[in-house]
Amino acid sequence: MRNVFSLALSVIKDAARRKVFYVVFLFGLAVVALSPLLPTFELGARAQFLRDISLSLISLFGVVLAVILSVGQLPGEVEKRTIYNILSKPVSRLQYVAGKYLGILAALAAILFIMGLEILLLIYVRLHVFTPIVFEGVFAVFLESALIAAFCLALSTFATVPVNAFASVLFYVLCHVKTGFLHQSLVEGTSGVVKVFAWGFYYLIPNLENFNLSLKVGYGGGASAAVMLRITGYAGLFISVFLVAGYLVFRRKDL
Amino acid sequence: MEQNPIALDSIKKSYRSGLRRKRRVAVDGLSLEVNPGDIFGLLGPNGAGKTTTIKILLGIVFPDGGEGSLLGHPLGAREAHARLGFLPEQPYFYGFLTAEKGLELYGKFFGLRGPLLKDRSRELLDMVGLERDSHLTLDKYSKGMLQRFGIAQALLNDPELVIMDEPSSGLDPVGQKEVRDILLHLKEQGKTIFLSSHQLSEVENICDSVTIVNLGRSVKEGRLADLLSVEGLTRIVLRGGGPAALEALEPLASSIATLDGDTVLQVEEPGVFPVLEAARGLGMELVRVEPYHLSLEELFLQTIRETAP
Numbered sequence: 001m002r003n004v005f006s007l008a009l010s011v012i013k014d015a016a017r018r019k020v021f022y023v024v025f026l027f028g029l030a031v032v033a034l035s036p037l038l039p040t041f042e043l044g045a046r047a048q049f050l051r052d053i054s055l056s057l058i059s060l061f062g063v064v065l066a067v068i069l070s071v072g073q074l075p076g077e078v079e080k081r082t083i084y085n086i087l088s089k090p091v092s093r094l095q096y097v098a099g100k101y102l103g104i105l106a107a108l109a110a111i112l113f114i115m116g117l118e119i120l121l122l123i124y125v126r127l128h129v130f131t132p133i134v135f136e137g138v139f140a141v142f143l144e145s146a147l148i149a150a151f152c153l154a155l156s157t158f159a160t161v162p163v164n165a166f167a168s169v170l171f172y173v174l175c176h177v178k179t180g181f182l183h184q185s186l187v188e189g190t191s192g193v194v195k196v197f198a199w200g201f202y203y204l205i206p207n208l209e210n211f212n213l214s215l216k217v218g219y220g221g222g223a224s225a226a227v228m229l230r231i232t233g234y235a236g237l238f239i240s241v242f243l244v245a246g247y248l249v250f251r252r253k254d255l
Numbered sequence: 256m257e258q259n260p261i262a263l264d265s266i267k268k269s270y271r272s273g274l275r276r277k278r279r280v281a282v283d284g285l286s287l288e289v290n291p292g293d294i295f296g297l298l299g300p301n302g303a304g305k306t307t308t309i310k311i312l313l314g315i316v317f318p319d320g321g322e323g324s325l326l327g328h329p330l331g332a333r334e335a336h337a338r339l340g341f342l343p344e345q346p347y348f349y350g351f352l353t354a355e356k357g358l359e360l361y362g363k364f365f366g367l368r369g370p371l372l373k374d375r376s377r378e379l380l381d382m383v384g385l386e387r388d389s390h391l392t393l394d395k396y397s398k399g400m401l402q403r404f405g406i407a408q409a410l411l412n413d414p415e416l417v418i419m420d421e422p423s424s425g426l427d428p429v430g431q432k433e434v435r436d437i438l439l440h441l442k443e444q445g446k447t448i449f450l451s452s453h454q455l456s457e458v459e460n461i462c463d464s465v466t467i468v469n470l471g472r473s474v475k476e477g478r479l480a481d482l483l484s485v486e487g488l489t490r491i492v493l494r495g496g497g498p499a500a501l502e503a504l505e506p507l508a509s510s511i512a513t514l515d516g517d518t519v520l521q522v523e524e525p526g527v528f529p530v531l532e533a534a535r536g537l538g539m540e541l542v543r544v545e546p547y548h549l550s551l552e553e554l555f556l557q558t559i560r561e562t563a564p
Contacts, residue, residue, distance in 0.1 A: 002363060002366070003363070003364055006360055006363040006364065009360075010349060010352075010360055013349075013351055013352070014349070014351055017351045080347060081343065081345065081347040082347050082348060082349055083315075084310070084313070084315055084341075084343050084347060085341065085343055085347055085348060085361070085408070086364075087313065087314065087315055088313045088315070088336060088339065088341035088343075088418075089336055089341075089361060089364035089365065090333040090334075090336040090337040090364060090365065091333070091336075091364050092333055252317055254270075254310075254315075254316045254317060255310075255315045255316065
């Protein structure tokens with residue numbers, strides 16, 4: 001486990017010195033800070049609106065960060081050949097993948113937590129309302145970003161950085177529209193074998209709308225413990241599948 | 256009986272590349288053994304399969320055929336890596352870490368912690384002459400400094416076996432001498448060293464045994480002293496005489512040349528005394544008589560020429 005933590009720490013240190021990381025982070029904060037300038041409604045609706053819009057923005061930045069942090073981890077290390085020196089030490093490939101993922105998770109968690117604090121502070125300063133419920137939404141965004149990061153990391157065991165980035169964004173979009181447009185077009189517009197494949201595809205990819213708590217948090221009710229537990233398990237299942245698949249490819253890969 | 260730290264048996268590896276996925280053989284049935292306590296040199300021209308062989312040893316690349324062992328364990332086993340030090344060909348380290356932090360990270364992989372790790376890091380940074388620059392991040396290091404750092408990180412765990420890919424790469428003559436001294440010091444401590452190098456003089460000076468590879472195959476192997484000695488050939492160095500003396504001696508020698516004003520002859524065993532008598536008759540001074548040895552460069556070039564497709 002120590003090897004996993006040491007590798008995770010190196011991912012966090014690397015993330016901390018990457019300029020793109022700060023640009024996205026600062027941009028996210030700036031947009032959140034600018035959100036009060038958007039048209040507002042009557043006083044009661046302003047807090048709802050702020051929570052809703054801020055969570056949507058954080059969700060977007062969480063996913064972008066997840067892709068940025070994950071997409072180059074393995075290809076970058078192989079290209080720079082820093083991976084040779086790591087794997088020549090008593091570090092297994094499983095520890096390597098686990099360490100990288102843990103580092104990405106820690107970096108994501110830290111940034112999303114800070115962004116959550118920003119929303120909390122923003123709403124408190126502007127509307128004098130303390131709404132810690134916002135962190136339920138931030139946690140859901142964290143789960144969604146963690147799932148995308150696992151997909152991206154798994155894909156990075158064989159795909160190039162541009163292909164991986166494109167595929168991850170496409171995956172994110174597909175996983176969001178699957179209950180709407182995708183469901184309709186795949187299920188209603190096909191028949192026979194195609195329909196079977198369409199259903200298979202439909203159930204194989206996660207439904208990221210499960211992690212969208214903007215409205216629940218926005219309206220102040222929040223999500224129940226059962227919902228939080230369910231989405232945590234749901235994310236954990238897909239994360240495990242992606243990481244195991246990625247490891248199985250990486251396990252015997254020539255570097 | 257002590258087991259050989261490195262043993263490869265009929266290792267094969269090929270890669271597919273390009274749009275047509277054309278197969279290119281990198282290692283073609285390579286077998287080699289490294290004796291405990293030896294400094295072993297793996298030599299070969301570019302593309303001969305040296306780096307692939309090292310990657311196979313480290314479990315970074317998987318062979319298509321054959322088998323091997325590292326410190327008594329199958330290739331790629333973590334147990335072997337715990338007793339192994341590796342210096343990569345180019346300085347490939349995390350540039351965002353300082354030398355101290357880099358050693359801390361790599362040391363942790365060996366289970367080193369706390370004051371023990373700190374002391375070991377300081378000792379090694381001192382040994383490779385980086386103690387003053389240990390607070391700089393590695394991306395600010397010159398190639399030579401990175402090579403020194405590479406040597407330090409390769410020795411963190413006090414390894415039984417050190418694998419070095421071009422250990423003197425990027426170093427000035429002083430640095431090269433220091434690396435040589437470090438390698439000899441490690442040998443004195445009983446450690447086994449496997450190195451791949453293009454610097455033949457370096458290899459000739461320090462290696463006990465070598466394997467020359469070409470086109471992925473072992474084309475010459477053995478103890479260096481045995482490989483360089485030429486049975487039945489003697490070298491005679493004479494001083495004085497002139498063009499006439501050279502002309503008179505030429506029929507008696509296998510080859511004759513002048514070097515720094517001296518006459519250097521290679522003579523087959525039965526011809527030694529006739530040459531010495533003729534030289535005395537010609538009024539030449541005898542400088543030395545010695546068994547003839549090839550230089551490693553001569554052996555290398557000769558071997559590669561002989562095995563070229």
